[in-house]
Amino acid sequence: MRGEAQSGLGFVSGHAAVAAALVTVATPFLTRPARIVAWIVVGVVALARVFVGAHLPWDVVGGVFLGWGVGSGVNLIVAAASRRRDGQDALTVTE
Numbered sequence: 655m656r657g658e659a660q661s662g663l664g665f666v667s668g669h670a671a672v673a674a675a676l677v678t679v680a681t682p683f684l685t686r687p688a689r690i691v692a693w694i695v696v697g698v699v700a701l702a703r704v705f706v707g708a709h710l711p712w713d714v715v716g717g718v719f720l721g722w723g724v725g726s727g728v729n730l731i732v733a734a735a736s737r738r739r740d741g742q743d744a745l746t747v748t749e
Contacts, residue, residue, distance in 0.1 A: 678725025
């Protein structure tokens with residue numbers, strides 16, 4: 655590898671976390687084929703971080719799960735806020 659050795663903490667991969675969070679937040683607005691492509695891009699980002707030696711495999715797995723969790727939380731908060739504006743209870747399930 656070229657350049658200086660990486661220093662600092664490796665767990666979790668910030669690149670993988672951000673990619674997963676962005677895709678998770680965007681998922682409700684994407685078509686099924688676009689979702690598949692977006693998650694493939696997340697996988698490529700995660701694999702690239704391991705390939706270049708910046709992270710270990712568990713670092714990127716943790717990053718993807720962290721990003722997925724944060725993105726899911728954002729989707730939950732936004733959905734709850736939009737339901738409250740419409741006059742519906744945020745926890746009510748409608749059919």
